[in-house]
Amino acid sequence: MILATGLLSGCGKDQTLMSDAELGLNTQQSRGRHVYKIYCLSCHPAYSSRGNKGPGLKNLYKKEYLPSGLTATDEHVVQSIVHGRGMMPRFGDQLDQQDLTDLIAYLHTL
Numbered sequence: 001m002i003l004a005t006g007l008l009s010g011c012g013k014d015q016t017l018m019s020d021a022e023l024g025l026n027t028q029q030s031r032g033r034h035v036y037k038i039y040c041l042s043c044h045p046a047y048s049s050r051g052n053k054g055p056g057l058k059n060l061y062k063k064e065y066l067p068s069g070l071t072a073t074d075e076h077v078v079q080s081i082v083h084g085r086g087m088m089p090r091f092g093d094q095l096d097q098q099d100l101t102d103l104i105a106y107l108h109t110l
C-alpha cells in the first residue's frame with residue numbers, strides 16, 4: 001500500500017523526493033505540486049515546518065492558524081498568493097484560476 005505508507009511514514013522517507021504516485025496525489029494535486037515547484041518551493045519547504053525565506057508549509061491546513069495568525073482558510077491562503085504578504089511577492093499576474101485551484105488542492109495534502 002504505497003498510499004498509506006506515504007501518508008503515515010512522515011519522518012521516514014523524504015517526501016520531497018517521492019513521486020506524485022507515492023504521495024498518493026490525484027491529477028489535480030499533482031498539477032498543483034508542479035505549480036508549487038515552479039513558484040513556491042524556493043521559499044517554502046513543502047514537507048517541513050522549518051522555513052526557508054518564508055515559513056515551511058507542512059500541515060498548513062491541519063493547524064487552526066496560518067503563520068500570520070489568520071485562520072487557515074482557502075480564502076486567506078489565496079489572498080496571500082494573489083496579493084502577496086510582507087516579504088512574499090504577489091502571484092496574481094502569474095497564476096490563472098486553474099493554477100490557483102490546483103495549487104490549493106495540493107496545499108491541502110501537506
Ligand code: HEC
Pocket residue numbers: 036039040041042043044053054055057066067068069070076077080081085086087088089091103
Ligand atoms: C520570495 C519568497 C517567496 C515565494 C516565492 C513565495 N512565498 Fe509565500 N511567503 C513568503 C514570506 C516571506 C512569507 C511570510 C509573510 C509574512 O507574514 O510577512 C510567506 C507567507 C506565505 C504563507 C502564509 C500566509 C499567512 O497568512 O501566514 C503562505 C500560505 C504562502 N506564503 C504560500 C505561498 C505559495 C503557495 C507560494 C507560491 C505561489 C509562495 N508562498 C511563494 C515568501 C515567499
